[in-house]
Amino acid sequence: MASNLSSAATERTDSSSSRAPDDDLLDAAFLDRLRALFVQLRRRRRQRKQGAQQAPAAGHTREFKDHRHYSRGDDWRAIDWRLYARLDKLFIRVFEEIQELHVHVLLDRSASMIEPYPAKRRDALRLTVGLGFLALANNHRLSFHTLGDGCQRELPPLKGQGHVQALVERCRAISFAGNGDLDQALARFRAGADRRGVAFVITDGLGSDPARTSDALRRLAAWPGETHVVRIADPAEAEPAPVGELLLEAVEGGERRRIWLTATEQQLYRDRYRAWTDDVERACVASSMICSTWSTAVPFDTQFVEMLSRGDALAGGR
Amino acid sequence: MLRFLDPMGWWWAVALAAAIVLYLIRPRPRRLRVATLAFYLAPLGAVSDTPWLQRLKRLLSFVLTAMLLLATAAALAKPVLAPVVDGLKTAVILVDRSASMGAVDGGRTRLAQAIDKARIQLDALPPGAAVAVIAYDRRTDIVVPRTTDRRAALRALEALTPRPIASEDSRRSAALALAARLAAIEAPGAVWECTDRAAPDDIPSGVAYVRLAVGEASNGVNAGSNVRVNVGIAACDARPLPMDTVHQELYLAVVASGACTATADISVDGQAIALRTIAFTADHLEERVVLPIEPGPTGGVVTVQVTTPGDVLACDDRADLVLPPPRPLKVALIGPAPDAFLQLALAGFSADQIVVQAVKPEAWKPDLPADVLLFAGWLPPVWPLGRPVVMCDSPQSLAPLSVTLLPEGVGVDSPRTADPGHPVLYGVASPRVTLWQQAVLGADSGLAPLWSSAVGPLLMAGDVHGARAVVMSLAPGKSERLALLASWPLLIGNSLLWAGQPARESAAGRRCRTGDVVAVRGNELRWADGSVASVRGGWAELDRVGRWTTDGGDSGSAAVFSADVSGLKMDLRGAADHATAGNSSSSWLSSSSWLFSSSWLLSSSWLSGDLVPGLVGLAAALLLLEAWLCHRRGIH
Numbered sequence: 040m041a042s043n044l045s046s047a048a049t050e051r052t053d054s055s056s057s058r059a060p061d062d063d064l065l066d067a068a069f070l071d072r073l074r075a076l077f078v079q080l081r082r083r084r085r086q087r088k089q090g091a092q093q094a095p096a097a098g099h100t101r102e103f104k105d106h107r108h109y110s111r112g113d114d115w116r117a118i119d120w121r122l123y124a125r126l127d128k129l130f131i132r133v134f135e136e137i138q139e140l141h142v143h144v145l146l147d148r149s150a151s152m153i154e155p156y157p158a159k160r161r162d163a164l165r166l167t168v169g170l171g172f173l174a175l176a177n178n179h180r181l182s183f184h185t186l187g188d189g190c191q192r193e194l195p196p197l198k199g200q201g202h203v204q205a206l207v208e209r210c211r212a213i214s215f216a217g218n219g220d221l222d223q224a225l226a227r228f229r230a231g232a233d234r235r236g237v238a239f240v241i242t243d244g245l246g247s248d249p250a251r252t253s254d255a256l257r258r259l260a261a262w263p264g265e266t267h268v269v270r271i272a273d274p275a276e277a278e279p280a281p282v283g284e285l286l287l288e289a290v291e292g293g294e295r296r297r298i299w300l301t302a303t304e305q306q307l308y309r310d311r312y313r314a315w316t317d318d319v320e321r322a323c324v325a326s327s328m329i330c331s332t333w334s335t336a337v338p339f340d341t342q343f344v345e346m347l348s349r350g351d352a353l354a355g356g357r
Numbered sequence: 358m359l360r361f362l363d364p365m366g367w368w369w370a371v372a373l374a375a376a377i378v379l380y381l382i383r384p385r386p387r388r389l390r391v392a393t394l395a396f397y398l399a400p401l402g403a404v405s406d407t408p409w410l411q412r413l414k415r416l417l418s419f420v421l422t423a424m425l426l427l428a429t430a431a432a433l434a435k436p437v438l439a440p441v442v443d444g445l446k447t448a449v450i451l452v453d454r455s456a457s458m459g460a461v462d463g464g465r466t467r468l469a470q471a472i473d474k475a476r477i478q479l480d481a482l483p484p485g486a487a488v489a490v491i492a493y494d495r496r497t498d499i500v501v502p503r504t505t506d507r508r509a510a511l512r513a514l515e516a517l518t519p520r521p522i523a524s525e526d527s528r529r530s531a532a533l534a535l536a537a538r539l540a541a542i543e544a545p546g547a548v549w550e551c552t553d554r555a556a557p558d559d560i561p562s563g564v565a566y567v568r569l570a571v572g573e574a575s576n577g578v579n580a581g582s583n584v585r586v587n588v589g590i591a592a593c594d595a596r597p598l599p600m601d602t603v604h605q606e607l608y609l610a611v612v613a614s615g616a617c618t619a620t621a622d623i624s625v626d627g628q629a630i631a632l633r634t635i636a637f638t639a640d641h642l643e644e645r646v647v648l649p650i651e652p653g654p655t656g657g658v659v660t661v662q663v664t665t666p667g668d669v670l671a672c673d674d675r676a677d678l679v680l681p682p683p684r685p686l687k688v689a690l691i692g693p694a695p696d697a698f699l700q701l702a703l704a705g706f707s708a709d710q711i712v713v714q715a716v717k718p719e720a721w722k723p724d725l726p727a728d729v730l731l732f733a734g735w736l737p738p739v740w741p742l743g744r745p746v747v748m749c750d751s752p753q754s755l756a757p758l759s760v761t762l763l764p765e766g767v768g769v770d771s772p773r774t775a776d777p778g779h780p781v782l783y784g785v786a787s788p789r790v791t792l793w794q795q796a797v798l799g800a801d802s803g804l805a806p807l808w809s810s811a812v813g814p815l816l817m818a819g820d821v822h823g824a825r826a827v828v829m830s831l832a833p834g835k836s837e838r839l840a841l842l843a844s845w846p847l848l849i850g851n852s853l854l855w856a857g858q859p860a861r862e863s864a865a866g867r868r869c870r871t872g873d874v875v876a877v878r879g880n881e882l883r884w885a886d887g888s889v890a891s892v893r894g895g896w897a898e899l900d901r902v903g904r905w906t907t908d909g910g911d912s913g914s915a916a917v918f919s920a921d922v923s924g925l926k927m928d929l930r931g932a933a934d935h936a937t938a939g940n941s942s943s944s945w946l947s948s949s950s951w952l953f954s955s956s957w958l959l960s961s962s963w964l965s966g967d968l969v970p971g972l973v974g975l976a977a978a979l980l981l982l983e984a985w986l987c988h989r990r991g992i993h
Contacts, residue, residue: 151392245392276392284386289394296394297386297411304397311396 069165070203073172076343106130141182141196141236141264142174145228147271148185149219151245154290156273158335163241163271164210166333169343170239171206175199179236183209186224186242187217218291219246222255239267241333245276246291249315253322260326268323268330269346270316279308359438359968360481366433373426380419414987421983425976432972437477447487447503447546449536449564450475450510452517453529455494456871456922457553459519460572460587460669467571468519471551474569475514477967478549479507489539490514493532494522495872496898503539521672521902522872523919530559537561572925588612588619588665589673589923590916591643594868595650595659595680596780596858597710605680609646611663613637614925619665625650626657635663642924652680658904658914673923676916677885677904678868685712686857689725692733693718698833699733699749702846711853728857745856746826747849750795757821758828759799763812766835767794772808772815779807780855781818781827784847791838796830804828818855825859827852867913874898879909 109118109129117131146167153160167183174181181197183206184190193209221242238259244252259266280287280300287296298304316332323330331346361367391397452475458468479488488510490501501513533548538561540546547565553572560566592610611621616638623631630651635644650659659678668674690703690713703713716725718735723744730741732748736755740746754760774787787808797813798806804826808816818827829852833840869875874896882890882897885904890897892907899905899915906912917923 155390155392243392247393247395249393249395279397280387280389280391284384286386286388287394287397288388288390290390290392294394296398298397300397308396315396 069168070172070207072340073169076169076340077173077176103132103134105133107133140174140177140179142170142179143182143184143236143238144170145184145186145190145225145238145240145242146213147219147221147224147240147242148187148213148215148217149246150216150290151219151243152271153215156275156335159243159271159273160215162333162335162339164213165339166239166241166269166271166343168203168207168210169339171197172200172203173347175201175203175206181206184228185213186219186221186228186240188220188223190224190227190229221246222251222258225255225258228258237265237267238262239269241269241271243271243276244315244319247289247294252315253318256319256322256328257326259328266326266328267346267349268319268328269333270319270330271333271335272316273335277309277312279305359436362435362437362480364434366435367430369433370427370430372430373423376419376422376426380422418983418987421979421986425979425983428972428976428979432969432976436968436972437480438968445482445486445545445547446543447489447540448478448482449489449491449540449546449548450478450514451532451536451548451550451552452490452492452500452514453494453524453550453552453554454492454517454519455524456519456521456670456672456917456919457524457572457925459521459672460553460925462572462669466519467553468517468551470571471553471569472514472517473967474571475549475551476511478567478569479510479514482507487543489536491532491536491539492517493528494520494524495528496522497528497532497535499535499539503542519672520871520900521917522900523870523917523922524554526557529554529557533557533559533566534561537564540564586613586615586617586665587668587670587673587923587925588614588617588637588663589670590661590663590676590918591920591923592918593661593676593678593916595652595678597683597854598649604649604651607646607648607650607659607661607678609648609661610920611635611644611646612920612923613642613665614923615639615642617665617667619663621646622662622664623648623650624660624662625652627660643920652683654682656680656682670922670925672871672902673917673919675902676918677902677914679904679912679914683709685710686853687726687728688713688731688853688857689716689727689729690714690731690733691716691718691721691725691737692735695733696750696832696834698840698845699849701840702849705846706850711850728860729853731853740822742822743824745824745860746821746828747852747856748826748828750832751798751828751830757801757803759801760830761797761799761813763794763796766832767810767812768792768837769794769808769810769815769831772810774808775806779818781807781816781848781851783851785844785851786842787844789838790842790844791836793832793835793837794830795832798828798830800828818852825856827856867911869899869913869915870918871899871902871915873915875913877907877909877911879907879911881908883907 106119106122107130109115109131113131117133119130119132122128122130144167146163151159152163171181171183175197178198181194181202183193183197185193193213194205197206219242221244225240240256240259242252246252256268259268282300282302282305284299285297287298288294320330329349331342331349333342333346452468452471454468458471459466462470482488485505487503487505488501488507489499489503490510490513492498492500500517501510504510529552533550536548536550540548541563544563545565546563547567548561549567549569551569551571553570556566556568589612590609591612592608595605595607597605607623609621609623611619613619619635619637621631621633621635622629623633631648633646635646637644652659657680659680661676661678663674685708688703688711690700695715703711706713713731714727721737723737723741729745729747732746732751734750734752736748736751736753740755740757748758751758751760752762768791770791771788772790772792774782776782777787792815794810794812794815796815798804798815798817799813800817800819800821803821804817804819806814806817808814808829815831816827816829818825820826829848831839833845839845867875876895877892877897878895880892882892883906884890884901886901888901890900892909897907899913902916904912904914920926
């Protein structure tokens with residue numbers, strides 16, 4: 040399995056013709072900023088709630104939490120016989136359970152993520168590394184998948200801060216090309232035996248048929264854990280091309296169209312785009328998913344903290 | 358041959374070079390890579406033109422634009438398709454201006470269409486070639502003598518108008534012969550005839566003949582609901598009834614060119630007296646109407662007007678008859694001892710109709726004051742020139758009449774009737790007559806037999822020396838069944854009235870066909886519409902329809918009266934549209950014989966003539982096609 044992953048990664052690395060220079064993408068300064076963000080998030084979390092990721096349910100670890108009266112149906116093995124001997128009343132011991140999260144990062148690697156706006160790739164990769172760093176630093180398990188015309192596991196599940204470098208190297212090797220089929224890719228997404236955790240879907244939602252994006256995202260409604268949909272958007276996408284004769288070429292599929300764009304059609308474009316974004320957000324809300332729009336024009340730190348504050352599984356916000 | 362009246366117009370084809378340059382340096386659209394086309398295509402509708410189709414459309418657009426420019430330049434060069442006339446030195450344009458050329462086809466008269474064709478022919482003439490214009494109907498006029506001034510010929514052509522005169526083949530042959538003589542003055546020459554008639558059988562020799570045909574659209578077409586037809590008056594006359602001094606009998610013949618319904622409105626002095634609706638079918642295109650009219654004591658004017666929807670020719674729709682005031686016919690009965698039965702028949706006539714004056718042969722003189730001379734058993738030494746004559750029981754021959762006496766006579770039962778419709782036999786029951794023939798009649802010319810027996814004619818009628826004559830050789834007294842029948846006084850009365858009719862109408866109410874040249878008194882002839890024509894040498898040509906009077910006191914009326922014109926029966930035989938005549942060794946004829954072997958080029962209206970409208974239409978069609986194919990949507 041590991042060899043297959045390695046060979047697949049090597050193949051994509053060799054054929055990554057559309058890969059942008061990564062010198063300033065995941066450099067040491069960015070990783071330092073991630074550490075600072077991690078400290079900032081932990082500080083904020085402590086200000087709001089003590090303890091790290093306590094689950095409300097009683098577990099079976101050796102960390103004693105409390106006593107409570109015995110009631111019918113409780114496990115009699117948890118009865119504190121010492122207290123019974125002293126108080127002549129049945130109490131059971133309650134232990135604290137520390138839950139281990141499984142963070143799944145699903146990154147769209149279709150061509151529309153790098154063309155015509157390379158900033159989308161940059162922010163998507165930084166977001167991937169940021170989420171991975173956060174998960175590994177919190178001692179969570181991390182799974183990294185890429186979405187193209189299918190769902191490809193890029194790395195085996197990772198745990199521990201020592202795997203951050205491997206994640207960074209893997210992100211650098213990813214090639215953004217080809218036609219994306221979000222619906223097909225999410226249909227093939229298998230979380231494995233442990234279905235608990237958080238899933239982050241990082242995509243622009245565009246491609247040959249953006250109208251299917253909402254239907255594709257609805258496939259994640261069955262995911263039991265917290266689901267974040269991060270729509271990477273460049274502000275220029277919301278605006279149509281200037282008025283005049285254009286030869287448009289779709290980066291996915293290479294379809295070409297020659298049009299004469301007028302002001303009326305520009306307005307139609309804006310309306311259409313706005314309707315599409317609204318439709319995507321409605322689909323997420325209807326499926327109990329957290330939808331965030333990640334603009335490449337906004338600083339990374341601001342959006343990263345804001346995005347994590349909207350969920351409570353990873354950053355423990357609220 | 359294709360010629361360009363304004364070859365400088367081809368300079369506009371330079372715009373084609375500009376189009377080519379613009380095509381080569383055309384601004385390319387800005388290339389733009391986008392994440393998705395959906396937001397662009399959705400507002401415009403889905404199209405799926407592939408790149409090769411885009412290239413094909415661009416190339417097609419350029420080709421159509423180039424064709425549009427070429428068509429426009431060609432239209433500005435004013436192309437005309439005209440016959441090859443290189444080497445021609447004389448062209449005579451022979452224009453048929455008869456009544457049928459006034460028929461309206463497609464909003465224009467046939468003459469106007471013919472002039473257009475002639476103009477195209479003229480444009481194709483080589484420089485220096487002489488032109489002459491001849492127009493004919495019943496009269497042939499040299500409108501423009503032989504000249505090299507094309508503009509004068511064109512002006513004369515455009516000034517021609519159809520005249521309401523029915524042409525005749527003999528007149529056409531004469532005009533064609535005259536045109537051939539003019540064309541032969543400087544060989545090679547050609548005669549271009551603008552007509553709606555078929556090519557003539559007698560094509561003059563020595564020149565080329567080309568017929569510029571018009572009127573194919575309506576000639577011989579059986580009328581449908583929306584096909585134009587023509588209805589016209591082919592004949593109209595009025596005459597006194599034999600035994601009636603008040604009424605006259607109006608005879609009217611109406612001819613149609615196709616199935617239709619026409620209305621004949623008959624009025625006397627403006628007061629309608631009859632309205633007849635006549636239904637024509639494909640098998641019944643002629644209708645005759647006979648009805649009594651009452652002109653009044655002072656005469657009157659009978660007006661007949663026929664109307665039908667879609668009538669293409671107006672000049673034959675009206676006829677006016679000037680009825681003279683009734684007066685008795687003066688008859689001089691000349692003979693030694695007229696037959697008693699003849700006197701009995703004459704006595705039966707009313708004094709209002711016929712007044713008989715007996716004259717002894719000794720008192721005979723050629724200028725006897727009578728409308729009709731009735732000779733009974735006696736003949737003058739010479740035929741009375743210009744006097745209507747009725748001869749009964751002629752004793753000897755008198756040129757041109759020859760009489761062969763039968764000493765014993767011959768009984769004739771039911772004489773053979775050569776022309777039962779002749780006015781002399783009106784009301785006469787020929788099959789019931791049994792008579793006694795006394796001589797066999799004959800004539801060199803003018804007289805035609807009406808009754809004949811086994812031995813020869815016994816009743817003849819016709820024109821002799823410019824007057825009507827009726828000759829009979831029968832003895833009513835010996836006849837077994839004639840004298841006491843009504844047929845005998847009818848025969849005598851008809852003969853007198855028919856013979857005397859021109860005399861009675863000579864002073865007033867002459868009924869003529871248009872184109873007749875009549876002898877009138879006075880210096881001016883005034884038409885009912887107010888126009889005035891001069892009388893030259895006592896003769897005047899009646900060149901329009903209507904009533905006329907002269908300052909000398911004569912009056913009459915004229916109408917077309919032609920069944921061929923009203924029925925549009927100018928039979929166009931396509932095979933005879935053209936002909937070449939004369940010596941086939943004529944060099945220019947042999948060099949251009951292909952033209953005459955493809956005469957459809959001339960007779961086909963869409964392949965000959967001015968090509969500018971067609972090119973303008975082609976340019977417009979190309980423009981629309983290019984716009985529809987390449988620019989109807991923003992996406993190519």
